[in-house]
Amino acid sequence: LDIPTPAWARIGKMEDLNDAVARTGLPAVLKTRRDGYDGKGQQVVRELGEAREASERLLAACPAGLVCESLVDFVAERSAIAARGVGGEVRVYPLVTNVHEGGILRRSTVDPHQGSRSEREAQRAVRALLDELEYVGVLALEMFELASGELLANEFAPRVHNSGHWTIEGAVTSQFENHLRAIVGWPLGETEATGRVTMTNLIGQAPPTPELLADARAHVHLYGKSPAPGRKIGHVTHVA
C-alpha cells in the first residue's frame, strides 16, 4: 500500500520509548491508540524528558499503547473523503482543506475547481486505502501537505467525518447519504461540490440562532449538546 506517512513507531511499554524517538526524531506527537479525538489522547513532545512524562501519563490512560509520530512542518491540512460500495465502486469528494485550533477542527473549505496535483494524489491514496481494506461505506483520510506539495497521511477515520459535514448542502450527495447507499448496496451518488463551500464548527458555545441566520445563505446545524469548553456543539455551512 503506497501511501507516504510521517515517520512513526509503536510504544507498547516505557522500554520502547528510546527506540521510538530514535526512529521519529523530536519534536514528535504521542497519541493513544484508542479513544483519541479532538486533541484528546495526544501530546506534542519536544525533548526526551517531556516524552518520558507524556508516555507514562498516556500509557496509564491507554493500556492498548501509543503511537509516536514525527511532528510534520506542514503548510496545509487536507482530508480526502470517499465512499466505496459493496461492489467496489468508489467515489471521492473534492479535497478538503482543514484548519485546526487547539487540536480541534475549526474550519473546512472546499474549492470545487481545484484539480491540483495534491488533489489527484490524495484521491489516489484514499482509493488505494479503501481497496486495500475492502472497505464498504464512507472513510476520511487526513493528510499533511508539505511545502513541496508532498502529502503525508496522518490518520484515517473509518466513518463519516466532521471534515465532510460540508457535503450536506455543498455536494450533490452528502457523505451520510453515500454511506447509507454504500452499506445497503445501492449505487453511489455524485460527489462533486456545488460551489465554494466553507464549514465552520461551533465550539464551546454558539451565538444566538437568529444571529447565525442573519446570513441568509448560512446553513445552521445545532446538535442539541450542552455548551462546554472545546466541545463541538454545531456547525455552519456556507455555499458561495
Add this chain to the structure above:
Amino acid sequence: LDIPTPAWARIGKMEDLNDAVARTGLPAVLKTRRDGYDGKGQQVVRELGEAREASERLLAACPAGLVCESLVDFVAERSAIAARGVGGEVRVYPLVTNVHEGGILRRSTVDPHQGSRSEREAQRAVRALLDELEYVGVLALEMFELASGELLANEFAPRVHNSGHWTIEGAVTSQFENHLRAIVGWPLGETEATGRVTMTNLIGQAPPTPELLADARAHVHLYGKSPAPGRKIGHVTHVA
C-alpha cells in the same frame, strides 16, 4: 388586492347554478370548497346538463358549497412560492413551471435565470397576497399563463407545497426550513435556485430504488406510503 383570476362564481345550492354559468361561461370547472386535492372534488363541465349533474354530485359531497370557474386556455401552469416572516419580511422563490396529468402534479421545473415579465408579475402577486393576509409562513400561489403572457391566479395553498419540494436540494434554503424560520420569528433564508431543477412525482408506484439511484445526481424521496393508483408516494429531484 390586484391579482387577476379567471371568471368565477359561488354555487351554494342548485338554484345558483344558472347565474354562475352565466358569469363564467362554458366550459367551466366545478370545485368543492373543502377537501379538494389532486383533482379530487373537481370536474370540468362542457354543457349545462353536465354542469347540473356534477353540481348535484359535488354539493352532496361538500355541504360547504362549490366554486364555478371559467376553464382557461393556458400555455403553462406556474406557481409562485414565497415565505413571509413575523416582521413582514418576504422572500420569493424563482417561478416554478408545473405539468399536471389527470389533475395530479407530475413535474415541476425551475430555471434559475429567468427574470421574465411573467416571473416579476407572479412575484408581485404573491407578495401582495402575503401582505394582504398578513400571512406568516410559506404559501404557494398557482397561476395559469396565457399565450399573451398574462397570469391568472387559480388557487393558493397556505402551506408548503408539492411544487416547492424541489427547494430541498435545488434552492439555497428549502421551503420547509423557511416555513420554520418564518413562524419562529427568525430571519428568512436565501431563496435562489442552485441550478436548473426538475422535480418529478412518483405516482401510483415507484420503480425499484436502485434503479432510481442509478442516476448519480438523483435525490430520491420515498414517503413510506403504500402504492395506490393516483397516489403520490415519493418524488425525485435533479439539479443540473
